[in-house]
Amino acid sequence: QEFLDKYTHGFDKYREYVMGEEDGIPKTPEWAEKICGVKASIIEDLAREYATTKPAALEDCQGPARSAMGGQYNRGAITLTAMTGNIGKPGGSACGGLHGIPYGHMFRGIMIPPGRNTAWPKGKSLRGNINPRDRLDTRVHVNKIFDAILKGKAGGYPADVKFAWFAVCDFVNQIGNANKSAEAMSREDLFTVVPELWLTPTAQYADIVLPVTGFSARSDLTRPWPSGPYFGHMNKAIEPIGECKDDIQIAEDLAERLGIKNFKREELLEQYLKNPQLAPMKGILDKYDDINDKWLRLLSVMAQDVREHVKDYDKYKKEGVHRVELKEPYIAFKKNIDDFENNPFPTPSGKIEIYSDQIASWDNPICPPIAKYIPTWENRDDPLTEKYPLQLISPHPRQRVHSELYKIEWLMEAIPHRMWINPADAAPRGIRNGDMCLTFNDRGTVAIEAFVTKRIMTGVVCIYEGAWYNPDENGIDRGACANTLTKDVMSEGGAAALKTCLVQVKLEKGGT
Known part of the structure; x- marks a missing residue:
């Protein structure tokens, strides 16, 4: 007390x-x-x-x-x-x-250029405001991106989207309601560009796919997720394959075509070194030829935590990691x-x-000022359970990093993508271990092999997230992407509410 x-x-x-x-x-x-x-x-x-x-x-x-x-x-x-x-x-x-x-925190790195993105529309000041909905007057929640593309201003969103550039994420696959995402990406009045190394579900819907380098074809400074007492240095291992370019080079080439000045790395570096605090770095950087190497050396100085702990950059680069020695x-x-x-x-x-x-x-009854138990949509007490009686969970898989590594066959062979279901739920449906099943709700249907096990509780099925969305001619997702079933909404706390989802399961052939 x-x-x-x-x-x-x-x-x-x-x-x-x-x-x-x-x-x-x-x-x-x-x-x-x-x-x-x-x-x-x-x-x-x-x-x-x-x-x-x-x-x-x-x-x-x-x-x-x-x-x-x-x-x-x-x-x-x-x-x-x-x-x-x-x-x-x-x-x-x-x-x-x-x-x-507060060591190596992923959100405390240096952005180029630093500070607020000047392209963002200006809205009311949100300093000290923790209400996530107040941020949506000029932005779109990540789990509502494709709903915003479909509905635009008429649906209460800040813009009618005509062009989209999807980078560094397989958005169609990794946010809620993949069928809606595919519908939005298929609009004739939407032009999309996706820089990708693989033909992901998002890339498959793009108007233009730009070949981009993987992590092994570029050097970079890395940080833990989300923090930890070390800093990483990723060293380039191979030359870019074919016509692949890194994201920054793609942006530079586009900027030149659009007439945007002082956007190339060399030009930006010259501008940065005019800053009195960074000017002493010019003599050091002039010793090196590679522009990326120059930038990484400068960024290691600009980032306060890296500057504080990394005293020998060349050793840091060679070893690939600098560990922070904590006194306690x-x-x-x-x-x-x-x-x-x-x-x-x-x-x-x-x-x-x-x-x-x-x-x-x-004064929001579903976002109270103290922690409370509040029943939700699609929970076990929802009337919808009469139609969809099973709760779907979609945890992170052991053999993938979200949707990355999905195409590595031996990983899929070692840990197949299957739906976990309790024998008490499988038996009434005539489902045996290894049977192909259809798992479905009003948002979509996935085809997936059953793994009948007592290691999951009754009333719950598990489909690991990250498998690639792959609808057939009948709209059945043969890749069994969990987000074909999840909802594209945000919680009152601002999260993508992907873990609340009701489904039904039946045998693909002969099931009822």
């Missing part, structure tokens, strides 16, 4: 909700058992073990966060870490399963807990916000 009183804001509101004072429903283990199916005794034992183990680390990560109410899951987790006093303590945790520590483990929010008066938390209240006054001001 002392921790909550000193470091948190609004715990009394959360207590009222849990104890049932707010709505007359105490959130007991028995209440939770009816929702999640886990026995109340197990819930109680886990709660006591977590509460009494000091320290204890709660690793929540992102899988459930990418569901219709995923934000409540994450906020509930951070509330538990505060209730148990584990924040800012060695061996404790402030949640965030990817450990966003990094503990998130340790300084805030140890010296709270001088280091308040970066929130409106200066404390850990169990209750958010800003969220309360939105």
Whole structure:
């Protein structure tokens, strides 16, 4: 209680909700058992073990966060870490399963040019505003890209899209509702360009495919995902294949044709070196001939964290990695807990916000100011379960990196792309291990082999994400892309809600 009183804001509101004072429903283990199916005794034992183990680390990560109410899951987790006093303590945790520590963070690299993209339309100031929907007056949520292409301004989007350049992501395959994505890409009034090394589902719908280099044909500075105590240096291993060009060279060539000045790497470098802080680098960079090498050396100086830790660039480049030697483990929010008066938390209240006054001001019943359980569309209580009774989960696969590595045959042979289904769900449908099945809902149908196993709970099927979308002449996705079935919506917390999805399964031949 002392921790909550000193470091948190609004715990009394959360207590009222849990104890049932707010709505007359105490959130007991028995209440939770009816929702999640886990026995109340197990819930109680886990709660006591977590509460009494000091320290204890709660690793929540992102899988459930990418569901219709995923934000409540994450906020509930951070509330538990505060209730148990584990924040800012060695061996404790402030949640965030990817450990966003301030070393090598992927979002703290240097952009060229730095700062805001000047091509973005100007909207209202969002400084201090955490409402994701307020960002959509001039932008489009990633999971709504193709809906925006189809509906444009008439559908409430900021523009009528006539041209799209899809780079560094297989968008058709990797966001919700692949059939809608394909429909949008097939519009006659949409012109699309895709720089690609492989003929991905997105590239197959492009008007123009530009051959682009892979990572082995270029050098670059790399960072951990999303952070870690090291910096990577990717060294070019082969020359570009055929007519492949790197993305920057493609942009340079287009800029020249469009009459855009000072866009080539050489021209930009000259402009940058006019900065008094960077001017001393000119004499050093003049020793090298390759323009990419010059830029990487300059970027290593411009990035404060690289500059601070990497003192011998040539050694860093040769070894391919520089490891940061930490004097002690990094503990998130340790300084805030140890010296709270001088280091308040970066929130409106200066404390850990169990209750958010800003969220309360939105008056949005499905985005409450404290973490709550809220039923969602396409959950087990949705009337739609009469038609689609199975919940689909789509985790990351072991043999791929999302959709990358999909075409490597021996990986597919080692771990085939199959749908996991419990015997209790398979038997009534006449499904046996190895049978080809159709998994479907109103958004689409995929054909996939069944893996009948007790390692998945009843009422749930699993299709790993990343398999390539490949519809046949009847619209059945023979590649069994999970996103043929998922919904193209965002959660109230701003996530792509791909983990909330109802389906039905039947044998491909003879099934009902």
